[in-house]
Amino acid sequence: MSRGGVDVDVRIASEDWQDVIARDEDLIARSINAAAKAADAPGGSVDVLLTSDDEMRALNARWRGKNKPTDVLSFPSGEAALGIGSPFLGDIALGWGTCVRDAKETDTDMQAHLAHLTIHGFLHLVGYDHEESEAADVMEALEAKVLASLGYADPYERMASDAATQVR
Secondary structure (H helix, E strand, O other): OOOOOEEEEEEEOOHHHHHHHHHOOOHHHHHHHHHHHHOOOOOEEEEEEEEOHHHHHHHHHHHHOOOOOOOEEEEEOOHHHHOOOOOEEEEEEEEHHHHHHHHHHOOOOHHHHHHHHHHHHHHHHOOOOOOOHHHHHHHHHHHHHHHHHOOOOOHHHHHHHHHHHHHO
16 A cells, blocks of 8 residues: 655646647546555655656766667655655656657557656656666556546556566
């Protein structure tokens, strides 16, 4: 059980996101709170930036040394580890162009993809990672569980199925 709800502040910096958000205004907050509950994460607050690939490229270059856009970036604040009050857990940024391309390439509904990336970003804020195989398995299983609780399919199951089909 989660130790508290997460307050989510969404800032839309690219108008491209407007239609996706209009279809389900609470999707991001629901996704984050479902992930917080499943991960037994602390309550607190999270800021989410919905932006363009250009801004994601700049953020990725500045913070990760990679001069290319990406779908999601997470910036943990470190306050959650202190265990005080209702901490600021961190920031999540999502890039429109890369998100749309990824959704099309995997034949995934944009709402489902946004939920997945939001959950993925949040789990990074609370200490999950996918650098090592075992850690990736844990994180992916938790993402699939949270997505299922929201009514979405497991994206990793589809990826595994697609990979197996390509090998044949």
